[in-house]
Amino acid sequence: MAGQFLLLVFVFFMVLAAAKDAMSFTIPNWLVGAMALTFPLAAGLLGLGWMEFGIHVGVGVVALLIGMALFAPGWIGGGDAKLIAAAALWFGFPDALIFLAKSALMGGVLAVALIMLRRAAPATGLPQRWLTGTLLAEGAPAPYGIALAAGAMWTLPSSQLFALASL
Template sequence: MSSAAIFIVFPLCLAFAALSDLLTMTIPNRVPAILLGAFLVIALASGVDFWQIGLHVVAAAAVFAVCFLLFALNVMGGGDAKLLTACAVWFGLTNALVAFLIYVSLFGGLLTVAILLLRTQESRILAAGIPLPRLLFTAKKIPYGIAIALGGFAAYPTSPLMLQAFSQLNG
């Protein structure tokens, strides 16, 4: 049961957050809350010891500290900060967390360039009738939840819980 949850909860929450950010430029608070709560339940049900859970929480706290600073400097949105923090708890203090953050940065850069290019072509896109959310053109923000989700999808197969779930499938 916990293996199935490992395969479903994290990717589903990321997909929902990305879609919500694309369409509304907001990430609902329930998404990071579900990610945090589900991690604790799944980790305990999977037999992860309290020491390891603590290290996962430390990873999330470190990411939160950096995100809070970026939010205070008005560089990052609050929803993005909460989502990154909630994702970090799933990766823990591992190389997978580093990979996740690198992927998010790379996808975020590509996303930003793509949206800025789209915005320069707004009149052509609208005249062609291409169905894109209007907020992509009118908001001054970038829906970074998309980059967070893509980074999560790319790094998640190497996360501790996924590696454990894969080993249970093979064993």
């Protein structure tokens, strides 16, 4: 029961990260840190062995390196890179690969949605100053935390951790 609760905590963290990113284009370090620090407790409560735990940690480290590689040329933000790593830590192998693929697909959906919404925003009649600093502002960054959260929610029901929580 406690393991299932911690999976809900993971979901809460991902949704909160998406909301914070959508509102401020930032993902707070404390949030990603709390997500990463909650994983060992969840792993223990869900019965992950030391070998499996180590694989999850290794996957998280590799995901952080991938995130840093995507951050370096400016393709994603620093918070996004850290969120990828924290979520991958929870998913382990091979679920983290599925998470990354689904997040990439959701990133494409997010990009198309933002393009459409930003093109439609002037038709609302709202003054431009009201749109500045929002998702609808022309040239605003894409809050990729939304795509990462969607990818995580899509992946979680078929993940190893979810199966362990269902036992």
